[in-house]
Amino acid sequence: MSKVVLITGCSTGIGRDLAIRLSESGYAVVATARNPETLINLEAALKLPLDVTQTDSVRSAVECTLQLLGRINGLVNNAGYAIRGAIEETSERQVQEMFDTNVFGVMRLVRAVVPPMREQKAGCIINVSSIAGKRSTPANGAYSASKFALEALSDALRLELAPFGIKVVVIEPGSIRTHFMTTAIAHTPEQALSANSPYRMLYRQSELFAEGMQRHQSGPEAVSRVIQQVIETDKPKARYLVAIPLSGRLILYLGDSFWDYALRRMFPSSAVASHE
Numbered sequence: 001m002s003k004v005v006l007i008t009g010c011s012t013g014i015g016r017d018l019a020i021r022l023s024e025s026g027y028a029v030v031a032t033a034r035n036p037e038t039l040i041n042l043e044a045a046l047k048l049p050l051d052v053t054q055t056d057s058v059r060s061a062v063e064c065t066l067q068l069l070g071r072i073n074g075l076v077n078n079a080g081y082a083i084r085g086a087i088e089e090t091s092e093r094q095v096q097e098m099f100d101t102n103v104f105g106v107m108r109l110v111r112a113v114v115p116p117m118r119e120q121k122a123g124c125i126i127n128v129s130s131i132a133g134k135r136s137t138p139a140n141g142a143y144s145a146s147k148f149a150l151e152a153l154s155d156a157l158r159l160e161l162a163p164f165g166i167k168v169v170v171i172e173p174g175s176i177r178t179h180f181m182t183t184a185i186a187h188t189p190e191q192a193l194s195a196n197s198p199y200r201m202l203y204r205q206s207e208l209f210a211e212g213m214q215r216h217q218s219g220p221e222a223v224s225r226v227i228q229q230v231i232e233t234d235k236p237k238a239r240y241l242v243a244i245p246l247s248g249r250l251i252l253y254l255g256d257s258f259w260d261y262a263l264r265r266m267f268p269s270s271a272v273a274s275h276e
């Protein structure tokens with residue numbers, strides 16, 4: 001019997017690549033997207049509308065999967081996006097909306113799939129976090145906060161669900177070539193686009209930094225390959241860093257002063273702005 005894996009956010013990027021990979025490997029994939037038209041050309045056992053910010057949408061996708069396929073062996077909480085901007089210039093509404101997807105969306109899915117997984121006495125929940133869930137950088141603080149929150153809730157969940165045979169794993173990708181950056185740019189707060197923004201130099205530096213990162217991006221298959229390995233491992237680790245070069249991994253272990261020093265070198269514009 002093939003394993004049933006439900007994936008959120010399959011319209012593009014990592015979710016779509018994963019849906020294709022797992023379907024080709026014989027899994028019964030439940031590919032979901034908030035706009036089901038984006039799934040038309042995708043091969044999957046089941047294609048369902050699912051907006052992670054809507055409790056009813058989550059419930060009906062899970063119920064429909066159980067009715068038609070009888071079980072859910074794996075859940076991949078992949079749907080998510082970033083907003084860019086200095087904390088001061090990021091609106092409360094934008095941050096709340098992002099948390100509604102990146103954090104509360106995951107909790108909605110967890111509440112819906114854990115009861116059937118507990119009955120099965122087995123299951124695997126994979127939460128797609130980010131390197132930003134380990135370290136926060138200027139103009140990316142709100143997104144980082146959402147991924148830090150996801151890391152924290154995953155750590156608690158891993159221990160809460162272990163007695164029921166349900167595994168919880170966090171995936172922490174570096175920079176991946178998807179629609180992610182385009183969506184992040186589209187979510188840049190209005191104030192940040194103003195020529196009068198006190199952070200304009202930081203934003204310029206941050207754009208240059210992102211452009212530099214884009215030249216070294218991995219494709220989404222780097223992440224979906226690791227997710228497949230996790231699904232197929234009996235004893236997965238708690239978290240997996242993906243597509244992060246050795247230098248990037250080492251920097252994670254720096255103390256705060258060294259980290260700030262490295263960041264000031266990466267984003268010297270914030271210092272320039274303060275001396276104008």
Ligand SMILES: NC(=O)c1ccc[n+]([C@@H]2O[C@H](COP(=O)([O-])OP(=O)(O)OC[C@H]3O[C@@H](n4cnc5c(N)ncnc54)[C@H](OP(=O)(O)O)[C@@H]3O)[C@@H](O)[C@H]2O)c1
Nearest residue numbers: 009011012013014051052078079080130175176178179180
């Ligand atoms: N790309 C990177 O560099 C990178 C690095 C680290 C972590 N990540 C994480 O990887 C995950 C996937 O991102 P990606 O890189 O594949 O970007 P992407 O191509 O922009 O895909 C994001 C997916 O999330 C979906 N989504 C957003 N809000 C949703 C909602 N309310 N309900 C259901 N689906 C929703 C999008 O659907 P629509 O098409 O409807 O918007 C899209 O399918 C995200 O959690 C992201 O934070 C990405």
